[in-house]
Amino acid sequence: MSTAQPKVVLRLGSHAEKEYFEKLAKSLDGLMFGGNLLEISPGATSSFILFLKTRRGGQALPFYLDPMTYCFGPYIDPQTGRIRTDLEALKSGRSVKRGSKKKFKGVKSSYQALADQLGAAFETAVKSSKAIDISSIASAGRDKLCQAVIDYQLKRIQEMLSEDELMKKFAGEGKPAAVFAPYFFVHEKWGGEGLKTAIDLATRTAALKPSAPVHALICASDSILSNAAHVKYLIDELPKTNAAGVWLWFDGFDEQQAPLDRLVAFRSIVRGLSGKMEVYNRHGGYFSLLLTQDGLTGISHGVGYGERKPVAQVIGAAAPTVRYYLPPICKRVGVPDVQRCFPDVGVETPADFFAKVCDCQICKGVIGSDLARFASFGKMHRARPESHRDSQTPAAAKMCRFHFLINRFKERAEVAKLKAADRHKHITDKASPWRNCYPLQQYLGKQKKNGYIELWAEALK
Ligand SMILES: [Zn+2]
Missing domain, CATH: 3.20.20.70 (Aldolase class I)
Structure with missing residues (x-):
């Protein structure tokens, strides 16, 4: 039940x-x-x-x-x-x-x-x-x-x-x-x-x-x-x-x-x-x-960030760059980092992507029949001539946010189907194909004993 x-x-x-x-x-x-x-x-x-x-x-x-x-x-x-x-x-x-x-x-x-x-x-x-x-x-x-x-x-x-x-x-x-x-x-x-x-x-x-x-x-x-x-x-x-x-x-x-x-x-x-x-x-x-x-x-x-929020913001802190929410590891990561994992997780075609990463209407619309189009989620530009760094274009940020929110609603249904005793296995299995991808180590933790996926699993036991 x-x-x-x-x-x-x-x-x-x-x-x-x-x-x-x-x-x-x-x-x-x-x-x-x-x-x-x-x-x-x-x-x-x-x-x-x-x-x-x-x-x-x-x-x-x-x-x-x-x-x-x-x-x-x-x-x-x-x-x-x-x-x-x-x-x-x-x-x-x-x-x-x-x-x-x-x-x-x-x-x-x-x-x-x-x-x-x-x-x-x-x-x-x-x-x-x-x-x-x-x-x-x-x-x-x-x-x-x-x-x-x-x-x-x-x-x-x-x-x-x-x-x-x-x-x-x-x-x-x-x-x-x-x-x-x-x-x-x-x-x-x-x-x-x-x-x-x-x-x-x-x-x-x-x-x-x-x-x-x-x-x-x-x-x-x-x-x-x-x-x-x-x-x-x-x-x-x-x-x-x-x-x-x-x-x-x-x-x-x-x-x-x-x-x-x-x-x-x-x-x-x-x-x-x-x-x-x-x-x-x-x-x-x-x-x-x-x-x-x-x-x-x-x-x-919030719509694209704010899963944690400080009570007092550091004054002058730059707005966070919206990254692509990678559903298997429940975290936003840089778009090029996701792409670099494709060979390791067996994503070669759009169909692989829809099966292993995300098949929401945004991803389907963006990628269509060409996996290389995934890069548009991370499209950057110089927002103002005086800007020191490139930032994600507003259009790319918007796609990332919609993709994230649609996934959040899917997750809501997904977790409700779990049995309490299966949750730690669920989270470990979900992340498993991606766990050892080198480009994701900066997000997942190099050592499994400190990685959030492993800590979540432990906390849920
Ligand atoms: Zn998607």
């Missing part, structure tokens, strides 16, 4: 990504977007929800509005390793005049608008450029903060739809599938206190009985996973919050780089919560999908 398929909730990072949602609307289990995106484009975002319904033959796509509350809390500066409470990560180069003369670097308008919507605690944080210190907020203040975050998620889109003559009759469609409790980043340095606060905020939010299921969000550094007491605390306390679900976001937890103990700890949280509440990995990939049999409800990620 197969398990229910895990849900794949796709995160809309910007309106430039809408095309992926429109074309794949029927395959999606959910849509998520941040409050900052909603606030910079309220009309476009609200109407997009209605539009997607039409692309699904009248069936609404469940959506989640992420209140992004963590952005207004403390974080660890990735460059110095120090705690920062100055909201610097929300600021842009833009200068704003405050008072008569002096100019300040201002908080980006999208976050400013979001703070105005989320209520007094958030507005004060932005005004004073000082992160919310949740530990200093007493009981009544916490309830108020939770209520404001609930109201934002439940009412904001309905309000915007009601204000539009044409859309107001659809205002009822503006209700999210769940409401998130307010959440703030928890680092190992304040792990005990931070997790306690996260549990408290989820408990309070559930006690306020909003008209949608409450989901907790645990946003914490991945070192929490190496602390047995913290892991046990989450397993024991999350179900007591009465939240219907939880989304796990362990900063730095990259399924393909995580050590065995953290993979095992992650799995133990999923197992520990199984049957008690819905469990999602907010930035998950194939390893998370394989935890379906342990009780994982679903994953979310």
Whole structure:
């Protein structure tokens, strides 16, 4: 008997990504977007929800509005390793005049608008450029903060739809599938206190009985996973919050780089919560999908990246180059590297490719009757005359993303068919023909004892 398929909730990072949602609307289990995106484009975002319904033959796509509350809390500066409470990560180069003369670097308008919507605690944080210190907020203040975050998620889109003559009759469609409790980043340095606060905020939010299921969000550094007491605390306390679900976001937890103990700890949280509440990995990939049999409800990620996501981005970091997702090893790799493996894995013709690599409509369309055309997935150009390096062309990046997403939906069905005890063999067998290909060693690990495929298999035993 197969398990229910895990849900794949796709995160809309910007309106430039809408095309992926429109074309794949029927395959999606959910849509998520941040409050900052909603606030910079309220009309476009609200109407997009209605539009997607039409692309699904009248069936609404469940959506989640992420209140992004963590952005207004403390974080660890990735460059110095120090705690920062100055909201610097929300600021842009833009200068704003405050008072008569002096100019300040201002908080980006999208976050400013979001703070105005989320209520007094958030507005004060932005005004004073000082992160919310949740530990200093007493009981009544916490309830108020939770209520404001609930109201934002439940009412904001309905309000915007009601204000539009044409859309107001659809205002009822503006209700999210769940409401998130307010959440703030928890680092190992304040792990005990931070997790306690996260549990408290989820408990309070559930006690306020909003008209949608409450989901907790645990946003914490991945070192929490190496602390047995913290892991046990989450397993024991999350179900007591009465939240219907939880989304796990362990900063730095990259399924393909995580050590065995953290993979095992992650799995133990999923197992520990199984049957008690819905469990999602907010930035998950194939390893998370394989935890379906342990009780994982679903994953979310962006259209072409974001299976891991740092809480604080390194400022000035280049956007990642989209590579080709190689389904047998569940990882994106450079296109020339895939090509160099063809002789080793017996791919000589397009038919071999469709049988051994991918037969999605994108790959079939690109390759057609000429295997050499596979190279177009990696087509590069000099994006701007002043660019120092070549980058993938927008057309190639788009093909890579569609191919990846179509595969993700196939994987969703594939994992649901597995028996729990067969998962470790499944992942090893799937990767096996490619495991010893020299060009893939940089991705798979030279030594089998450190390779993610082997670690996944071990963690699943
Ligand atoms: Zn494909």
